[in-house]
Amino acid sequence: MRRVEAGERLQITAHGRPVAELGPISASRPQRSRWDAMVAAGTIRLPRKNRIVVANWPKIRLPRGTAAALIDEDRGN
Numbered sequence: 001m002r003r004v005e006a007g008e009r010l011q012i013t014a015h016g017r018p019v020a021e022l023g024p025i026s027a028s029r030p031q032r033s034r035w036d037a038m039v040a041a042g043t044i045r046l047p048r049k050n051r052i053v054v055a056n057w058p059k060i061r062l063p064r065g066t067a068a069a070l071i072d073e074d075r076g077n
Helices: 034-041 064-077
Strands: 010-014 017-021
Touching: none
Parallel strands: none
Antiparallel strands: 010 017
16 A cells, blocks of 8 residues: 555556556545445435434334344344
């Protein structure tokens, strides 16, 4: 990583065959996080400011131990 930070590009191989290249990020190509890309694509939406996201969720009451039983069942226990 230090070599890449210094500006060097490294070739990654698998069994002697080049499969990838690791290098510094180009200053001309701004990097967006996966989160930013999903927001830009409309896959996810950010909550509006000062809005409680769960305010309108229904209240769900389960008998004591039910949630743990459901988790165990989902895990195959």
